[in-house]
Amino acid sequence: MDQEQVTPMNSHHFLIIVFPVQGHINPSLQLAKNLVRNGAKVTLATTSRGLKQIKSLPTIKGLSYASFSGGQDDDESQFQKDFSSYMADLRRIGSQSLTNLVQKFSADHEPVTLLVYSMLLPWVAVVARDLQVPSAFFSNQSATVWAIYHRFFKSQDGIHGDIYSLLPLELLGLPLFSSSDIPSFLLPDNPLSGFVLPVMQEHIQVLEEDPSSFVLVNTFEELEQESIKAIANFNAISVGPLIPSAFCDGSDLTDKSFGGDLFSKSEDYIQWLDSKPKSSVIYVSFGSLAVLKKEQKEEILHALVESGRPFLWVLRSSNSEEEEEQVHKMIENGVKGDGIIVPWCSQVEVLSHQSIGCFVTHCGWNSTLESLVSEVPLVGCPQFSDQTTNAKMVEEVWGIGVRAKANGENIIERGEIKKCLDIVMGDEDRGKRMRENAGKWRGLAIEAVKEGGSTHNNLKRLLEITG
Numbered sequence: 001m002d003q004e005q006v007t008p009m010n011s012h013h014f015l016i017i018v019f020p021v022q023g024h025i026n027p028s029l030q031l032a033k034n035l036v037r038n039g040a041k042v043t044l045a046t047t048s049r050g051l052k053q054i055k056s057l058p059t060i061k062g063l064s065y066a067s068f069s070g071g072q073d074d075d076e077s078q079f080q081k082d083f084s085s086y087m088a089d090l091r092r093i094g095s096q097s098l099t100n101l102v103q104k105f106s107a108d109h110e111p112v113t114l115l116v117y118s119m120l121l122p123w124v125a126v127v128a129r130d131l132q133v134p135s136a137f138f139s140n141q142s143a144t145v146w147a148i149y150h151r152f153f154k155s156q157d158g159i160h161g162d163i164y165s166l167l168p169l170e171l172l173g174l175p176l177f178s179s180s181d182i183p184s185f186l187l188p189d190n191p192l193s194g195f196v197l198p199v200m201q202e203h204i205q206v207l208e209e210d211p212s213s214f215v216l217v218n219t220f221e222e223l224e225q226e227s228i229k230a231i232a233n234f235n236a237i238s239v240g241p242l243i244p245s246a247f248c249d250g251s252d253l254t255d256k257s258f259g260g261d262l263f264s265k266s267e268d269y270i271q272w273l274d275s276k277p278k279s280s281v282i283y284v285s286f287g288s289l290a291v292l293k294k295e296q297k298e299e300i301l302h303a304l305v306e307s308g309r310p311f312l313w314v315l316r317s318s319n320s321e322e323e324e325e326q327v328h329k330m331i332e333n334g335v336k337g338d339g340i341i342v343p344w345c346s347q348v349e350v351l352s353h354q355s356i357g358c359f360v361t362h363c364g365w366n367s368t369l370e371s372l373v374s375e376v377p378l379v380g381c382p383q384f385s386d387q388t389t390n391a392k393m394v395e396e397v398w399g400i401g402v403r404a405k406a407n408g409e410n411i412i413e414r415g416e417i418k419k420c421l422d423i424v425m426g427d428e429d430r431g432k433r434m435r436e437n438a439g440k441w442r443g444l445a446i447e448a449v450k451e452g453g454s455t456h457n458n459l460k461r462l463l464e465i466t467g
């Protein structure tokens with residue numbers, strides 16, 4: 001992508017560094033757009049490989065794009081093959097390459113005034129400190145998740161702590177968190193714990209070492225009041241929900257997508273949705289990273305068909321071809337409801353479509369917020385990371401959905417999924433209450449981002465303190 005030529009609008013130049021996965025790109029791009037709308041100049045940068053993989057990027061005055069080398073720039077699959085070597089190269093080569101980029105901006109009289117970095121990149125704070133540029137961490141996960149990580153690292157012996165001695169975990173104003181509710185990486189038997197926990201700990205360490213830094217969280221004050229207070233000593237500022245404005249507050253009706261997809265969308269589904277009655281369709285998607293087991297896909301398909309409701313299911317083509325074929329075969333062999341399967345879609349557009357009645361989701365933080373803002377109740381089927389915590393909050397705190405329970409093999413069976421669908425989409429009191437709650441949260445989210453709302457004021461404050 002060519003670097004867009006922009007004229008600086010004022011003294012702010014935010015450089016936002018994004019880890020190149022969809023769940024980080026989308027909210028970072030939206031944050032960039034919102035900052036630009038408030039008068040800042042923003043450059044969004046990711047690895048050269050990541051930038052090449054993004055299908056297209058929005059053209060907006062004041063927003064430009066850049067890349068830095070993360071090593072392994074030509075190997076498209078290394079990230080999935082050997083995460084640990086990918087991350088080591090990213091830190092080693094990325095630190096130098098990013099330093100060069102920031103220095104180039106200074107030489108070009110466009111000095112970076114705030115270096116913002118997304119999750120998994122704590123080394124960017126070290127680059128910022130060495131270059132004497134202020135920095136802020138952007139959390140694309142909830143304030144509650146950060147409050148839980150913080151509690152773990154503070155009350156234990158760092159990454160060697162015993163999470164079980166803290167359980168059930170208590171956070172002010174929230175129900176107790178058991179082992180199945182906390183971020184899964186905190187459990188010692190999680191295969192990625194040994195790798196992810198040191199990175200999370202480093203994030204907290206670099207923030208503590210620099211009391212002038214901030215944490216920008218994709219949430220809003222009304223949604224997570226107590227958890228935001230619990231991480232207040234990191235100068236936590238809520239800047240969400242980061243959703244394209246056409247679907248959030250309608251302030252910019254042309255802003256209808258995040259605009260930085262890594263996957264190719266199919267085109268046919270909106271017409272199909274148009275043909276369905278209001279609130280009748282089940283939307284199913286597990287985000288951009290989770291790969292479901294073969295048995296899990298079978299259980300989902302049977303549950304959808306047995307529910308008798310129309311469904312739109314995103315089955316990414318990055319899942320193995322063999323597994324995709326398996327679902328298509330099941331459909332050919334008669335397990336065939338009134339549904340369509342697509343490799344990728346514009347999720348924010350789908351969720352805001354009047355035909356959608358429920359979202360079967362892994363509860364990634366973006367999906368959770370997007371569903372809440374679209375007033376769509378959820379069936380949570382968390383897979384890993386923060387998704388377990390989000391699913392708990394959805395069911396027990398915000399009252400906008402239910403969490404489906406997995407069996408001993410970690411599979412959510414068809415009967416369980418169907419039961420949850422009947423609760424959420426049915427006419428019983430519980431389902432009705434969820435839909436009412438979803439409406440209440442949507443209203444509060446819209447208020448937060450409007451002129452004078454909590455998020456809007458926070459963005460203004462951020463610009464003041466970094467100006």
Ligand code: UDX
Nearest residue numbers: 022023026287288289314344345347364365366367385
């Ligand atoms: C990752 C982690 O897995 C998640 O736990 C964490 O909270 C955020 O980072 P991911 O699994 O991709 O994210 O899920 P999610 O946070 O829901 O983000 C997915 C994004 O892709 C959403 O913004 C969603 O709108 C978008 N999407 C998904 C599409 O645009 N089209 C699709 O077909 C599916």
